[in-house]
Amino acid sequence: GQSLEQPSEVTAVEGAIVQMNCTYQTSGFYGLSWYQQHDGGAPTFLSYNALDGLEETGRFSSFLSRSDSYGYLLLQELQMKDSASYFCAVRAAPAQGGKLIFGQGTELSVKP
Amino acid sequence: GAGVSQSPSNKVTEKGKDVELRCDPISGHTALYWYRQSLGQGLEFLIYFQGNSAPDKSGLPSDRFSAERTGGSVSTLTIQRTQQEDSAVYLCASSQTGKQSYGYTFGSGTRLTVV
Numbered sequence A: 001g002q003s004l005e006q007p008s009e010v011t012a013v014e015g016a017i018v019q020m021n022c023t024y025q026t027s028g029f030y031g032l033s034w035y036q037q038h039d040g041g042a043p044t045f046l047s048y049n050a051l052d053g054l055e056e057t058g059r060f061s062s063f064l065s066r067s068d069s070y071g072y073l074l075l076q077e078l079q080m081k082d083s084a085s086y087f088c089a090v091r092a093a094p095a096q097g098g099k100l101i102f103g104q105g106t107e108l109s110v111k112p
Numbered sequence B: 001g002a003g004v005s006q007s008p009s010n011k012v013t014e015k016g017k018d019v020e021l022r023c024d025p026i027s028g029h030t031a032l033y034w035y036r037q038s039l040g041q042g043l044e045f046l047i048y049f050q051g052n053s054a055p056d057k058s059g060l061p062s063d064r065f066s067a068e069r070t071g072g073s074v075s076t077l078t079i080q081r082t083q084q085e086d087s088a089v090y091l092c093a094s095s096q097t098g099k100q101s102y103g104y105t106f107g108s109g110t111r112l113t114v115v
Helices: none
Strands: A003-005 A009-013 A018-025 A032-037 A044-049 A053-057 A060-065 A070-075 A084-091 A100-102 A106-111 B005-007 B010-013 B019-024 B031-037 B043-050 B065-069 B075-079 B088-095 B110-114
Touching: A003 A084, A003 A100, A009 A018, A018 A032, A018 A084, A018 A106, A032 A060, A044 A053, A044 A060, A044 A070, A070 A084, A100 B043, B005 B088, B010 B019, B019 B088, B019 B110, B031 B075, B043 B065, B043 B075, B075 B088
Parallel strands: A009 A106, B010 B110
Antiparallel strands: A003 A018, A018 A070, A032 A044, A032 A084, A053 A060, A060 A070, A084 A100, A084 A106, B005 B019, B019 B075, B031 B043, B031 B088, B065 B075, B088 B110
16 A cells, blocks of 8 residues: 655745655655645645656645655745645546645745 | 536435536546545545446445546436535546646535535
């Protein structure tokens, strides 16, 4: 099966950089994804890593190390609107339908 | 449509009643997923439809839960004899087959409250 661990909450200051970690245990690995969810809103897709290394999209970067079963989401130049919950998710094996299995999420609070 | 549409957005029901939740995925997306999210928690997988294949029902918590997808498009999640522990936000998502890098597109969810 799959399981993921994320810190429950992180607090950072506007303009700073924050890193949110995710460790996972899977039987086979088929990619790590990140989603953002504002209070009361729908989760929205941020990034996907299939291979080791850093993927950058504007202020957001996502890193993966398959040998360490570890990834992180990096947010730069934090803004108040970045306050949200951030979920990492791994894809189940194709034999299990390839569905996404989500972590419990990290709640990010950005302070002025 | 432009996005994933779910209805109703809110549903309050009495314990023991049946409820139906609807999801209209993005046109052309062959994969459709249902997840449940309790307050402050992560997303719990319920069921997955892929084209004409048999659905993956491995996440349904009990036989009171069922879902169908008609014509490869609209899906309905039915909860029979609702219990208070069923109270949660039920999220639907769709995706393009084979486009893992594009991610899922989620609807805004149905907030179910069982009283």
